[in-house]
Amino acid sequence: MDILRAENLCISFGGLAAVKNVSFTIPQNKIISLIGPNGAGKTTLMSCILGDKKASSGQVFIKGKKGKAQDQIAVLLQENTIPSQLKVKELIAFFQDISENGLSKVEIQALLQFKDDQYQQFANKLSGGQKRLLAFVLCLIGKPDILFLDEPTIGLDVSVKDNIRRAITQINQEEETTILLTTHDLSDIEQLCDRIFMIDKGQEIFDGTVSQLKETFGKMKTLSFDLTPGQNHLVSHYEGLPDMSIDRQGNTLNIEFDSSRYQSADIIKQTLSDFEVRDLKMVDTDIEDIIRRFYRKEL
Secondary structure (H helix, E strand, C coil), X not given: CEEEXXXXXXXXXXXXXXXXXXXXXXXXXXXXXXXXCCCCCHHXXXXXXXCCCCCCXXXXXXXXXXXXXXXXXXXXXXXXXXXXXXXXXXXXXXXXXXCCCCCCHHHHXXXXXXXXXXXXXXXXXXXXXXXXXXXXXXXXXXCCCEEEEECCCCCCCHHHHHHHHHHHHHHHHHHCCEEEEECCCHHHHHHHCCEEEEEECCEEEEEEXXXXXXXXXXXXXXXXXXXXXXXXXXXXXXXXXXXXXXXXXXXXXXXXXXXXXXXXXXXXXXXHHHCCXXXXXXXXXXXXXXXXXXXXXXX
């Protein structure tokens, strides 16, 4: 079932189009990443879905119905907005009181993994990472159908990032929560997301899985050769050729090439002829490099 659907969304401000004819569907129980360079229209699009901004044309449907559905959506903003003069246990109790059939105390504790004394602390005494994790779990207590996460792991240390990613996966699997996140942390995308929806200048430029992104735009591949010492005077056959980049550092020779134009087997054969090689490896396509090239308009 499609829990969220946008049809031909257009959003303009004073004649300037911020979102241009965007359409997509999101099935229940999926984790989707909405990404794009700064100013791409991500915030405007999310605000329209949440009902905070009105579309100039087009429609948003949540569970098949038009318009707002705030009781079915929870939002974690990039800034931690937690009442500082309440204890952790008081905040949890408050959110439980206003939620019907919300998460149990045991479920909340499993997500937070706080020590007993941390529940007695005032929220403003928690570390930045603990505040972020608490804000995230408070969003989950009401068991929303859809969860919007704005940069959920930005600025956090590795252990807290892992805790939040674990909690995102857990709530998605156990409660079938649909999650839409914006992030500049590409590890979030690779570890969490079923699908990427990328926009730029208010328009869709990609909609698919991480593997599809790599297959479609990851045509630049790299062969790395470990050369036997004493060959600095030798030059690669591929120096200066189009769609080919040669980088040599000491005894390491990296050849980046357009795989739609050159065959890796041919490059290996030629390089084994050019040099005495001790070892070689193919370097996997890096999603960070693909998206960086998108942002730089190189793809």
